[in-house]
Amino acid sequence: MSKLTKREKILINLLIIVVVLYASLNFLILPAFNNLNDIKTQKENASISKFEMQSKINNLEAMQNNTIKTQNEIKVLLDGFDLMAPNEQVERKISDILLANNFTINKLTINDADKAFPQLENGDATKEYIKKKYVISEIYGSVNNLTNIMDYVNNLKSIRISYLNLEGNFNDLNQNINISIEFEVFMYENIAS
């Protein structure tokens, strides 16, 4: 067997170096590096989750205080509002106002469509907190008594006059005339009072 030439020896050495380099990089260093990167990514994600969790937990007390404060504000704002009621109760309420001011009620109609206020675009019923009903009534009585109703309703938080029509001639405020009157009645629902 002839001796290896100088060139062959160099080539064998180079081959060994290349094999060692390739094997080390491919089977040791790169997998370890990839593993490190994976763990770094996991840690970053976990850190974000932890930060979010920590900040929410730190704000919990302030949030709860704010919740109580807002609930109290809502209670104050709800004062004067009625819980969403069926038509017969709404009718009773408006009739009582009209009768207490000596009006004869010829007709009273309640608009069935309970409109959310403000109107929601997506129509999510659970997020409709204020609804309004329209009560349209034809009554007979004096303008003087009508102004008493106006004064009374102006002081209410949940009812307003949205339309008024006084028919015929009237210069005497005590003269009885036919009046069409429309009330907007605001009521709440889905709110814990």
Place this chain on the structure above:
Amino acid sequence: MPKGFKSKSINFIEAYKQKDNKFIYSKSFKSVVLLLSLVFVLSGVYLYIHLQTVDQKKELKAINNYINDTNNINLYDQALFSENQLTAVLFAQKNNLLSIKNIMDGDAIFGKDDFKSFFDCAANVIIIKNFEYRNTTAAITFVAQTMDVTQIPSYIERLKATNLFSSIEYNGYEKKDDLNYSFNLTCYIKEVNTNE
């Protein structure tokens, strides 16, 4: 030095160096050193990465311990619930109620005194007919009659003087019969919020 001895310098260090140098500078030794250096460097890199990995794993474990802690999970759930309750529900409820309050506060239709002032303006020379009010326009519209058309401007002046209206629209009159002239008026009530 005695005569007859042949002088020969003995230098072990030099000999050793020569020998070593021969070995050191031999090609196979160079190859082995190169290979070992390569292995050493690669091992160093691997060790560094491994230590980093161990370190990162420790930190990850500490973070995961915090995240998976039952107490922390409960507090976090409470915080999420409170936040959702506050932002999605309570604020919406409060804003709805505030918007109603603002509308109602700014939507004072005529009171008793205002109505009396309005009718007093007629002063028995103007007869008011078919009075109509709509809160969407905050306008009062009515037909009025008079026997004396010269009274109309002063009537409008009296209406303006009540300070109840932001503007009054008048577009002339028409003779209805031998005695009466008819005219339409639209009066816009002041400071009425119609944002709905």
